[in-house]
Amino acid sequence: MNDITVHGDLAKFLAEQEGKSLLRFLTCGSVDDGKSTLIGRLLYDSKLLFDDHLSALEKDSKKHGTTGGDIDFALLVDGLEAEREQGITIDVAYRFFATEKRRFIVADCPGHEQYTRNMATGASNSELAVILVDARKGVLIQTRRHAYIASLLGIHHVVLAVNKIDLVDFAQDAFDSIVAEFTAFAGGLGFTNLVAIPISARFGDNVIEPSPNTPWYRGPTFLSHLETVDVESALAEKPFRMPVQWVNRPNLDFRGFSGTVVSGRVRKRDRLVVAKSGRESTVKRIVTMDGDLDEAVAGAAVTVVLDDEVDVSRGDVLCEPTARPEVSEQFAAHVLWMTDDEMLPSRQYLLKIGTASVLATVSELKHKIDVNTLDHLAAKTLQLNEVGYVNISTAQPIAFDPYHENRDTGAFILIDRFTNATAGAGMIDFGLRRATNVHWQALTLNKRLRSAIKGQRPAVLWFTGLSGSGKSTIANLVEQKLCGLGRHTYMLDGDNVRHGLNRDLGFTDADRVENIRRVAEASKLFVEAGEIVLVSFISPFRSERRMARELVEQGEFIEIFVDTPLEVCMQRDPKGLYEKARAGEILNFTGIDSPYEAPELADITLRTVESAPDQLALRVVEYLRERGFIL
Amino acid sequence: MSDPHLSHLKRLEAESIHIIREVAAEFRNPVMLYSIGKDSSVMLHLAMKAFYPSKPPFPLLHVDTTWKFREMIQFRDETAKRLGLNLLVHINEEGVKRGVNPFDSGSSLHTQVMKTEALKQALDKWAFDAAFGGARRDEEKSRAKERVFSFRTATHAWDPKNQRPELWRVYNTRINKGESIRVFPLSNWTELDVWQYVMKEGIPIVPLYFAKKRPIVERDGTLIMVDDGRMKLANGETPDMRMVRFRTLGCYPLTGAIESDADTLEGIVTEMFTARTSERQGRLIDTDEKASMEKKKREGYF
Numbered sequence: 001m002n003d004i005t006v007h008g009d010l011a012k013f014l015a016e017q018e019g020k021s022l023l024r025f026l027t028c029g030s031v032d033d034g035k036s037t038l039i040g041r042l043l044y045d046s047k048l049l050f051d052d053h054l055s056a057l058e059k060d061s062k063k064h065g066t067t068g069g070d071i072d073f074a075l076l077v078d079g080l081e082a083e084r085e086q087g088i089t090i091d092v093a094y095r096f097f098a099t100e101k102r103r104f105i106v107a108d109c110p111g112h113e114q115y116t117r118n119m120a121t122g123a124s125n126s127e128l129a130v131i132l133v134d135a136r137k138g139v140l141i142q143t144r145r146h147a148y149i150a151s152l153l154g155i156h157h158v159v160l161a162v163n164k165i166d167l168v169d170f171a172q173d174a175f176d177s178i179v180a181e182f183t184a185f186a187g188g189l190g191f192t193n194l195v196a197i198p199i200s201a202r203f204g205d206n207v208i209e210p211s212p213n214t215p216w217y218r219g220p221t222f223l224s225h226l227e228t229v230d231v232e233s234a235l236a237e238k239p240f241r242m243p244v245q246w247v248n249r250p251n252l253d254f255r256g257f258s259g260t261v262v263s264g265r266v267r268k269r270d271r272l273v274v275a276k277s278g279r280e281s282t283v284k285r286i287v288t289m290d291g292d293l294d295e296a297v298a299g300a301a302v303t304v305v306l307d308d309e310v311d312v313s314r315g316d317v318l319c320e321p322t323a324r325p326e327v328s329e330q331f332a333a334h335v336l337w338m339t340d341d342e343m344l345p346s347r348q349y350l351l352k353i354g355t356a357s358v359l360a361t362v363s364e365l366k367h368k369i370d371v372n373t374l375d376h377l378a379a380k381t382l383q384l385n386e387v388g389y390v391n392i393s394t395a396q397p398i399a400f401d402p403y404h405e406n407r408d409t410g411a412f413i414l415i416d417r418f419t420n421a422t423a424g425a426g427m428i429d430f431g432l433r434r435a436t437n438v439h440w441q442a443l444t445l446n447k448r449l450r451s452a453i454k455g456q457r458p459a460v461l462w463f464t465g466l467s468g469s470g471k472s473t474i475a476n477l478v479e480q481k482l483c484g485l486g487r488h489t490y491m492l493d494g495d496n497v498r499h500g501l502n503r504d505l506g507f508t509d510a511d512r513v514e515n516i517r518r519v520a521e522a523s524k525l526f527v528e529a530g531e532i533v534l535v536s537f538i539s540p541f542r543s544e545r546r547m548a549r550e551l552v553e554q555g556e557f558i559e560i561f562v563d564t565p566l567e568v569c570m571q572r573d574p575k576g577l578y579e580k581a582r583a584g585e586i587l588n589f590t591g592i593d594s595p596y597e598a599p600e601l602a603d604i605t606l607r608t609v610e611s612a613p614d615q616l617a618l619r620v621v622e623y624l625r626e627r628g629f630i631l
Numbered sequence: 632m633s634d635p636h637l638s639h640l641k642r643l644e645a646e647s648i649h650i651i652r653e654v655a656a657e658f659r660n661p662v663m664l665y666s667i668g669k670d671s672s673v674m675l676h677l678a679m680k681a682f683y684p685s686k687p688p689f690p691l692l693h694v695d696t697t698w699k700f701r702e703m704i705q706f707r708d709e710t711a712k713r714l715g716l717n718l719l720v721h722i723n724e725e726g727v728k729r730g731v732n733p734f735d736s737g738s739s740l741h742t743q744v745m746k747t748e749a750l751k752q753a754l755d756k757w758a759f760d761a762a763f764g765g766a767r768r769d770e771e772k773s774r775a776k777e778r779v780f781s782f783r784t785a786t787h788a789w790d791p792k793n794q795r796p797e798l799w800r801v802y803n804t805r806i807n808k809g810e811s812i813r814v815f816p817l818s819n820w821t822e823l824d825v826w827q828y829v830m831k832e833g834i835p836i837v838p839l840y841f842a843k844k845r846p847i848v849e850r851d852g853t854l855i856m857v858d859d860g861r862m863k864l865a866n867g868e869t870p871d872m873r874m875v876r877f878r879t880l881g882c883y884p885l886t887g888a889i890e891s892d893a894d895t896l897e898g899i900v901t902e903m904f905t906a907r908t909s910e911r912q913g914r915l916i917d918t919d920e921k922a923s924m925e926k927k928k929r930e931g932y933f
Binding site: 144 | 638639640641644645646648649652653655656679680681682683685686768769775776795796797798799800801803805806807808817819821823830861862880898900901
């Protein structure tokens with residue numbers, strides 16, 4: 001029906017290709033419902049298979065096929081080796097095909113329970129869901145789950161494909177009762193368009209051509225429905241939103257904000273507002289490499305230049321002043337859990353919405369939802385593939401829209417900060433304002449919350465090493481870099497401690513121990529306040545460093561050994577102390593007449609003879625980033 | 632997600648630009664793998680668009696097997712110069728020393744050492760935490776399941792059973808030290824899209840894509856171009872001048888030509904519509920063993 005040949009006018013053909021609309025849909029069903037066979041047949045019948053694919057298919061059909069030597073279309077789409085051996089689809093695969101009327105991207109999603117997350121993945125970028133049912137088995141628990149997840153992810157268009165209709169002798173009764181059962185269940189799921197079609201993917205009935213075997217069915221064939229269904233989401237007519245991805249600054253004369261317009265439109269001279277700060281400005285230029293635009297609509301990737309020097313950075317959302325998104329640090333949302341480690345309320349996750357990343361906790365799990373019955377169940381945690389209704393609080397306010405109004409600005413993912421796994425997918429329902437909400441007060445003020453406000457995890461960076469090893473130099477650089485990243489720090493060193501808090505202490509072993517004890521206790525207080533504390537002390541004894549480590553929570557103490565050989569320190573002798581010590585003017589000087597016990601297992605060892613202080617300081621910052629102390 | 636106001640290609644373009652910008656914004660040390668082919672040319676063009684008027688804030692990397700067509704290398708150097716970009720070239724010198732080559736070592740070992748191993752060496756050498764590749768999901772079955780942001784372990788391994796779910800356009804870019812992400816901005820493009828875009832945007836491509844008389848020998852039904860004196864001819868084997876072009880480009884001894892008269896872009900696109908053979912067929916390395924692409928990808932191949 002769709003053999004593409006070019007007779008003469010190539011330009012006209014290309015223009016037609018360009019003008020075609022795109023439908024992204026997903027197929028979901030249980031094992032053996034025939035999803036892959038259906039997609040394989042669409043590819044086959046729309047003549048989009050190349051000869052080498054076909055000959056490979058014929059060969060494979062004989063080897064792995066389940067159709068007794070006939071062509072097994074499922075083998076076309078079951079891509080991974082492991083799947084071919086097991087005969088099941090285990091991950092989302094994307095397929096492309098086109099007809100004269102439309103282009104299609106199909107997300108082929110697995111049906112069995114442990115891979116619910118894959119269906120959500122496919123649904124998140126689809127406009128229509130095809131739910132397959134085996135005519136012999138009818139509506140199964142999985143069918144209900146697929147319908148619910150499609151609805152949860154905001155899909156309004158559903159095709160119920162009753163497959164293997166040949167195996168129930170093309171009986172209308174069987175079809176009607178399945179449709180009735182499905183409709184009864186799906187009635188409350190908010191689908192605006194539900195079409196049921198009896199098909200046989202294997203033999204092609206009602207897939208592309210109407211089947212003579214089902215004279216009682218008068219609706220569209222599967223493909224003709226997909227070609228004509230109207231899924232216009234009218235994104236361009238929604239309020240303007242553009243999450244800023246990247247600040248474009250090639251030189252001092254140009255400062256633009258690069259991003260994708262996710263909804264609405266923006267024109268030159270439009271007034272815009274930065275959602276979080278509320279600062280307004282006017283669009284001066286809409287820049288692209290193909291020249292400036294007068295207008296950019298939803299879907300376009302552009303760079304916007306504003307009239308004023310407004311403070312805008314990655315994660316900000318540009319929007320129209322008369323229809324702003326909500327800005328809040330508390331909201332209610334549905335969350336689908338996607339990782340093996342269960343979701344724990346009060347645990348911190350990294351929340352990513354649009355281009356913004358913030359620390360977040362699930363402040364309350366209201367209930368979980370049985371995806372098979374839609375019942376609400378009390379729960380303390382969410383396991384893999386479970387859906388819950390939660391309140392979330394973020395460390396900083398974020399800009400968002402309810403998911404049902406805007407899929408881009410209402411969707412988020414939760415990332416496990418230790419495994420980096422994509423742990424949850426969330427769809428925001430509505431914002432919770434502090435004044436009207438009791439959950440905020442339920443949070444007691446503690447170290448976790450104090451540090452969450454600062455967007456960091458507290459830590460003690462304990463720099464130990466000989467006098468003149470470079471501890472304070474590096475610690476100062478680390479603090480400057482952290483400060484530059486907007487992190488909250490405090491430095492404890494000889495200068496601000498020995499002259500005040502520890503003025504009464506000398507340099508005997510006992511006084512050295514007391515000195516360290518007080519510094520450790522002081523740093524613990526700063527850690528309670530949520531700060532990253534930098535301690536720069538010779539601290540020559542292992543036992544005192546261990547005492548300091550044990551005062552704070554596990555993982556909060558980072559021992560940094562500034563490893564400089566004594567000869568080098570003596571050579572440097574920045575304060576002339578070694579000279580005085582050797583002359584006997586200073587007693588109990590570490591390295592001269594008092595021992596230094598080097599760390600056996602420092603968390604970080606910095607060798608100052610090998611690298612410059614700035615590089616070493618960078619390593620410390622990197623360490624903090626890798627361990628999730630800072631973002 | 633579709634919008635009536637944007638054409639199909641504009642939509643694909645915008646999606647790719649979005650992905651490329653995300654990488655620049657979220658990674659410390661990204662790199663764009665540049666393989667000189669048409670897909671790389673399109674990807675590079677998109678990167679130029681993504682950051683305009685700035686230049687792409689990352690270098691290009693070419694993993695040179697030393698067996699690429701000479702015209703490819705010339706095109707590569709001209710392109711980097713024309714666009715004013717930093718081009719890094721890496722060769723697996725150890726492989727060269729061991730004398731690995733596509734004729735004596737076989738395509739499988741040659742690809743493993745000079746391409747896959749070389750790529751890993753290069754990624755380690757410069758400690759890149761993200762690498763763009765021009766792969767498309769429509770190319771091959773195991774590619775169809777690839778994420779846009781595809782996680783790799785510290786040993787560059789891909790675990791197809793344990794991929795991060797990827798929802799909406801929110802990409803999880805978090806990695807630990809040594810780990811990396813391969814990013815595929817052209818995931819949703821088809822071969823036809825690529826050619827249409829090349830045509831529409833006037834993107835320069837290597838002349839090898841256009842039909843021309845070239846010295847050809849036929850081996851096991853595959854047309855191999857004799858690009859330099861390193862190709863040993865069998866007894867009685869003499870190169871014929873034949874009108875051919877290439878649908879994909881790689882190492883010349885491993886890249887089959889097709890007979891064609893298409894010496895213009897229009898001709899190529901017209902030929903494509905009527906073609907009944909998919910483009911990877913010209914690559915000898917794919918047919919080496921069953922599910923070979925998936926296996927290579929697990930081992931770190933792009």
